[in-house]
Amino acid sequence: xxxxxxxxxxLLEQIRRSFYKKSKNVxxxxxxxxxxxxxxxxxxLVTTDMMVEGVHFNLHFTTPYQLGFKLISVNVSDIYAMGGxxxxxxxxxxxxxxxxxxFINRFFDGVKDALTLYDTILIGGDLSATNIGISLSATLIxxxxxxxxxxxxxxxxxIYVTGYLGDSACGLELLKKIKRHVPLLSAKGKExxxxxxxxxxxxxxSKLFGEKLSWKVVEPLLRRHLMPEARDPKRFxxxxxxxxxxxxxxxxxLTRLCNESKVGARIYIENIPVSPELKQAASHLGISPVKxxxxxxxxxxxxxxxxxxxxxxxxxxxxxxxxxxxxIDNSGRERPLVPEGYQHFAF
Numbered sequence: 001x002x003x004x005x006x007x008x009x010x011l012l013e014q015i016r017r018s019f020y021k022k023s024k025n026v027x028x029x030x031x032x033x034x035x036x037x038x039x040x041x042x043x044x045l046v047t048t049d050m051m052v053e054g055v056h057f058n059l060h061f062t063t064p065y066q067l068g069f070k071l072i073s074v075n076v077s078d079i080y081a082m083g084g085x086x087x088x089x090x091x092x093x094x095x096x097x098x099x100x101x102x103f104i105n106r107f108f109d110g111v112k113d114a115l116t117l118y119d120t121i122l123i124g125g126d127l128s129a130t131n132i133g134i135s136l137s138a139t140l141i142x143x144x145x146x147x148x149x150x151x152x153x154x155x156x157x158x159i160y161v162t163g164y165l166g167d168s169a170c171g172l173e174l175l176k177k178i179k180r181h182v183p184l185l186s187a188k189g190k191e192x193x194x195x196x197x198x199x200x201x202x203x204x205x206s207k208l209f210g211e212k213l214s215w216k217v218v219e220p221l222l223r224r225h226l227m228p229e230a231r232d233p234k235r236f237x238x239x240x241x242x243x244x245x246x247x248x249x250x251x252x253x254l255t256r257l258c259n260e261s262k263v264g265a266r267i268y269i270e271n272i273p274v275s276p277e278l279k280q281a282a283s284h285l286g287i288s289p290v291k292x293x294x295x296x297x298x299x300x301x302x303x304x305x306x307x308x309x310x311x312x313x314x315x316x317x318x319x320x321x322x323x324x325x326x327x328i329d330n331s332g333r334e335r336p337l338v339p340e341g342y343q344h345f346a347f
Contacts, residue, residue, distance in 0.1 A: 001101045019112065019122040026088070026123055035123035037088055037141075045142040047078040053133030061175045061182075064103045066226045067136075068110025069186060074247065075140040076118050077230035077300045081245040083237050084144030086118055091125035092137040099134075113186040117229070148233075148304070152242035153261035153320045157305040160314040162231045164275040165250055166282075166289060169296025171225030173285055174218055177208050182222050212284050217277045228300045236304060239312050243304035249295040253303055255325070255339035261305075264325045265337060267318035294327075295340035 019030065028036035051057055051071055062070075072089070079086045091111070095104070115122060120140070175182070209218065233243065244257045250272075258265050272293050282289035305320055306312050318328075325337035 002098050006101060019108075019115075023087075023121055026121060029121070029123045035088070035090075037123065040087075040143045042143040042145050043084075043147055045079050045082050045084040045144055045147070046139065047075055047142075048137060048139040049075050049078065051136040053135070059134075060179065061172075062226060063110075063181050063183070064107040065110035065113075065185065068107040068112075069114045069227050070110075071136055071138050072111055072114035072118065072120070072140075073228050073230050073300065075138045076114075076120070077228075077245040077247065079140055079142040080230050080233050081148075081243050081302060082142075082144060083146065083148040083233055083240070083243065084142040086120045086140050086142040088123045088141040089115065089120055089125075090139040090141075091122060092128075092139075093125070094128040094130040094135040096131065096134075097129050110186075117186065146237075148237070148240050148243045150242055150244050150257045150260035151262075152240075153257060153263050153305040154241060155263060155320055155322050156308055157241055157320040158308050158310075158312070158316050159254070159265060159267060159318040159320060160236070160304050160306060160312055160316050161246065161250070161273060162233075162236070162302040162304075162314050163299075164273045164278065165246065165294075165299050165301060166278050166292035166296045167221050167224040167275055168228060168298040168300075169225070169292040170278050170281050170285070170287070170289075171221040171223070172298075173287060173292075174221055174281060175225065177285075182226065184219070184223050184226055186227065209284060213281055217280050220275070220277050221281055225298060228298065230300055231302045233302055233304075235313060236302070236306070239306040239310040240304040241306060243302055246299045246301045246303050247297065249297040249340060250299075250303065251294050251337060252297075252339040255337070257303065257305075258320075258325060261320070264321035264323040265318060266321050266324070266326050266328065267337065268328045270330050271315065271317045273315040273317075 025038045025040065026035065027038060053059065057067055076086050111122070233240070242257055242261055244253050246253050254265055254267070269290060272290065274289050274293050278289050278292065282292060308319070326334045327337050328334055
């Protein structure tokens with residue numbers, strides 16, 4: 001059935017029934033002209049992110065479920081990067097009237113599982129028709145007692161990242177080879193990690209990658225791109241002096257942090273955390289794993305700085321300097337730190 005057959009009112013009522021979760025802090029939720037929420041006596045955090053078909057996602061590679069899950073994760077990552085906790089979501093969707101209702105239902109399944117993972121509530125939004133590609137926008141509201149900005153880094157601070165870098169970019173390169181959907185679902189939401197075995201997919205992967213790349217190697221890389229999970233910063237909050245999430249690539253996001261803090265940075269290639277799966281897959285694809293880790297983007301790990309005398313359970317990749325911005329390779333040679341990574345409107 002198409003959306004044009006059920007109409008906007010029916011779809012809205014279906015959404016309202018599906019997202020019935022209540023909270024004592026939500027006075028009025030979905031159904032009125034505006035939601036009403038009670039403040040929690042903390043600083044309010046508000047962020048928004050768009051995802052546009054053909055720019056941020058390709059429906060040949062991405063299922064509607066994965067699209068819904070990822071839309072929530074990328075917004076949660078921004079709240080986490082400020083040291084906060086997400087609470088309320090507003091969701092805006094523009095789709096073609098001929099879109100199948102199954103697509104919409106699966107999209108909202110992904111949204112719901114992500115909201116469950118992050119303990120967040122959908123409180124409203126907007127629906128619209130479009131004659132071009134799908135356009136999605138989420139606005140996420142959170143709270144924080146003490147926020148962490150990009151501008152807090154000081155000379156001598158150590159630079160940390162919370163996990164492996166480059167996995168998402170490598171996952172995208174693998175998807176370009178596979179050229180089809182990969183049926184991965186949330187491991188922590190309503191549905192389990194995989195719905196069923198897909199013999200055709202496994203056979204295709206075996207044909208493409210042979211014995212060199214097993215499904216055990218490929219799956220976490222695909223997952224990191226299709227369904228990233230935002231990194232909760234609570235373990236690092238007491239130590240962090242500045243923070244940003246890595247959405248467009250380590251180098252460009254580190255540059256943003258340095259620009260806001262008016263400092264430089266020195267990072268060491270040998271300290272950049274790269275997963276065994278990335279090393280193996282990148283070698284097979286003929287791509288430098290270091291390049292993917294430095295500028296691949298969409299890792300949604302956290303990049304933060306902390307005082308040098310703090311013991312932090314994260315990967316230390318360098319230190320903040322007065323003004324110079326350099327990368328030190330494994331031989332000790334220096335090269336300029338250039339803000340490589342994804343940029344809208346770039347040629």
